[in-house]
Every structure is written in C-alpha cells, then in structure tokens.
Amino acid sequence: MKNVYLVLAVLGAVVPYAFFLEFFNSYGFSLGGFVLALFANGAAGGFTADLLISSLVFWIFLWTRNAAHMWAYVVINLTIGLSCALPAYLYMAAREEEAAPA
Numbered sequence: 717m718k719n720v721y722l723v724l725a726v727l728g729a730v731v732p733y734a735f736f737l738e739f740f741n742s743y744g745f746s747l748g749g750f751v752l753a754l755f756a757n758g759a760a761g762g763f764t765a766d767l768l769i770s771s772l773v774f775w776i777f778l779w780t781r782n783a784a785h786m787w788a789y790v791v792i793n794l795t796i797g798l799s800c801a802l803p804a805y806l807y808m809a810a811r812e813e814e815a816a817p818a
Contacts, residue, residue: 718814721807728799771798778805784812 743749755761771793778786783805793801 718807718810721803721810724803725800725807728801728803729796732797732799767798774798774802774805784808 739750739753743753753760754764774793775790777783778789783789785808789801789805792804
C-alpha cells in the first residue's frame with residue numbers, strides 16, 4: 717500500500733493544480749476571486765465546505781496522534797490540498813511502520 721499512497725499523493729498534487737492553473741490563467745491571480753469561485757453556487761459551496769471540514773478533521777487527527785512532522789502535513793494541506801496531504805501522511809506512516817523493528 718505504501719507505493720499506492722505515494723502515487724496518490726503525487727496525483728493529489730498534480731490534478732488539483734491543473735484546475736487551479738486553468739482558473740488563474742483565465743481570471744488572473746486574484747485570491748478574492750478564487751475564494752468567491754469556491755462558493756459560486758451550491759454545488760461548489762458544498763464541495764468546498766466538505767473539503768474544509770475534512771481538512772479540519774485531518775488536522776485534529778494529526779494533533780491527537782502527535783504525528784511526526786505534523787506541521788508539514790498542515791502546510792501541504794494549505795498549499796496543495798488534502799488530496800496530497802492525506803496520502804503523503806499515509807505513505808510516511810506506512811514507511812515508518814515498515815522500518816520499525818518487529
């Protein structure tokens with residue numbers, strides 16, 4: 717599973733950024749415009765709310781587990797997205813588990 721998590725982390729970085737770049741190429745780099753687009757209609761707002769709540773749950777999970785390098789995953793979550801941060805965390809956890817003495 718470790719390698720699957722790594723592939724998903726890479727996909728979780730590349731795929732969202734393809735959409736973000738398309739948006740910024742079309743509308744320019746406007747953070748305000750980007751935030752407005754996140755809530756442009758009920759469907760977009762629902763996906764955005766779901767992602768924000770899921771991100772908060774992930775951060776709480778990291779905090780309660782005293783995850784190593786917790787802040788790195790929060791930064792990845794904020795700059796790339798949960799679709800990269802969560803599989804990156806799972807990859808590193810699987811790597812650490814694999815390296816742990818039996």
